[in-house]
Amino acid sequence: MRPSDSPGRRWISLLLEKGLLLATGNRGKYEEFRRLLPRSVAQKLCFTPELAPMEVEETGTTYAMNAWLKARAWVSASGIPSLADDSGLEVRGLNFAPGIFSARAADGSDEARNRWLLGRMEGRTDRRAAFVAALALSFPDGRTLVCEGECRGTLTDRPLGSGGFGYDPLFVPEGQELTFAQMAPEAKDGLSHRAVALKVLLELLPDGVFA
Numbered sequence: 471m472r473p474s475d476s477p478g479r480r481w482i483s484l485l486l487e488k489g490l491l492l493a494t495g496n497r498g499k500y501e502e503f504r505r506l507l508p509r510s511v512a513q514k515l516c517f518t519p520e521l522a523p524m525e526v527e528e529t530g531t532t533y534a535m536n537a538w539l540k541a542r543a544w545v546s547a548s549g550i551p552s553l554a555d556d557s558g559l560e561v562r563g564l565n566f567a568p569g570i571f572s573a574r575a576a577d578g579s580d581e582a583r584n585r586w587l588l589g590r591m592e593g594r595t596d597r598r599a600a601f602v603a604a605l606a607l608s609f610p611d612g613r614t615l616v617c618e619g620e621c622r623g624t625l626t627d628r629p630l631g632s633g634g635f636g637y638d639p640l641f642v643p644e645g646q647e648l649t650f651a652q653m654a655p656e657a658k659d660g661l662s663h664r665a666v667a668l669k670v671l672l673e674l675l676p677d678g679v680f681a
């Protein structure tokens with residue numbers, strides 16, 4: 471097989487030609503991927519709610535399964551390479567809850583879910599937690615790359631900061647003093663579970679294609 475015929479090279483040509491769908495309705499994730507992805511791909515990143523409505527049921531029991539389900543559903547419907555993220559917050563003292571149910575831990579807004587989590591943490595001294603993200607990048611030929619990243623840290627006892635999304639105001643990454651919501655977006659990008667997972671994903675693609 472000539473190098474230009476390898477699946478990796480074909481995938482890259484396809485990405486650059488057709489662009490990439492981000493299979494999420496979460497604008498916070500979209501903003502992060504726009505900053506994290508190589509510019510050639512970020513410029514062609516499509517936020518799916520702006521394209522068409524489609525609810526993909528997250529019936530998996532792991533982040534990886536849910537990311538795979540979302541990426542496969544979008545690539546099958548569109549024929550365009552699709553990237554999905556399934557992520558969550560795992561709190562050690564809560565037996566790793568809310569985990570894959572992080573988006574559904576409480577009804578309503580991010581603020582409501584943060585209040586829910588603070589309520590569950592009341593009186594607890596072990597405040598260790600980790601964000602976990604699985605990414606699935608799926609191509610029209612049916613192949614899908616899946617990888618995971620993690621960011622460990624601790625939970626605060628009140629929301630701090632106004633940046634980011636989700637549980638960011640409650641989470642201080644290991645070795646840091648500010649919550650994700652207090653940091654500059656680029657500082658979160660240097661530490662986040664999503665950034666770690668994406669680095670692995672890009673390493674699975676052929677060398678230098680995004681240079």
Ligand code: IMP
Binds near residue numbers: 635
């Ligand atoms: P998903 O759409 O099922 O992957 O939901 C992920 C949920 O986990 C989000 O709605 C947030 O509540 C939480 N989450 C994941 N990543 C982050 C992050 O980087 N910051 C804050 N919350 C996050």
